[in-house]
Amino acid sequence: MAQPDTLITTVSTKGQVILPKAIRTHRKWDAGTRLIVEETPEGVLLKRAPAFAPTRSENVFGMLPYAGKPKSVEEMEAGVLAEARRHHDRD
Numbered sequence: 236m237a238q239p240d241t242l243i244t245t246v247s248t249k250g251q252v253i254l255p256k257a258i259r260t261h262r263k264w265d266a267g268t269r270l271i272v273e274e275t276p277e278g279v280l281l282k283r284a285p286a287f288a289p290t291r292s293e294n295v296f297g298m299l300p301y302a303g304k305p306k307s308v309e310e311m312e313a314g315v316l317a318e319a320r321r322h323h324d325r326d
Contacts, residue, residue, distance in 0.1 A: 254281075
C-alpha cells in the first residue's frame with residue numbers, strides 16, 4: 236500500500252476508533268479480527284493477534300494417541316508428501 240495522505244479518525248465516547256477502510260482492506264482485517272495493542276514512544280501500534288497461543292514442542296509431543304508401531308522418518312516424509320499431493324490435486 237503506497238503511503239497515503241494523512242488519515243484522521245476520532246475516538247468515540249466509548250473509546251472506539253474506526254480504522255479507515257483502505258487500511259482494513261490492505262491488512263485483511265475483517266470484522267472480528269483480534270488485534271494486539273502496544274503503546275510505543277511514537278504512538279500506538281496495532282498488530283493482528285495470532286490465531287493460536289504460542290506452544291513449545293515438548294508441551295504437545297505425544298498428545299495424540301497412537302497404537303501402532305513407530306513410523307520411520309522416511310515413512311513420515313512419504314505420508315506428508317502424499318497428503319500434500321492429495322491436497323494440491325483437490326484445489
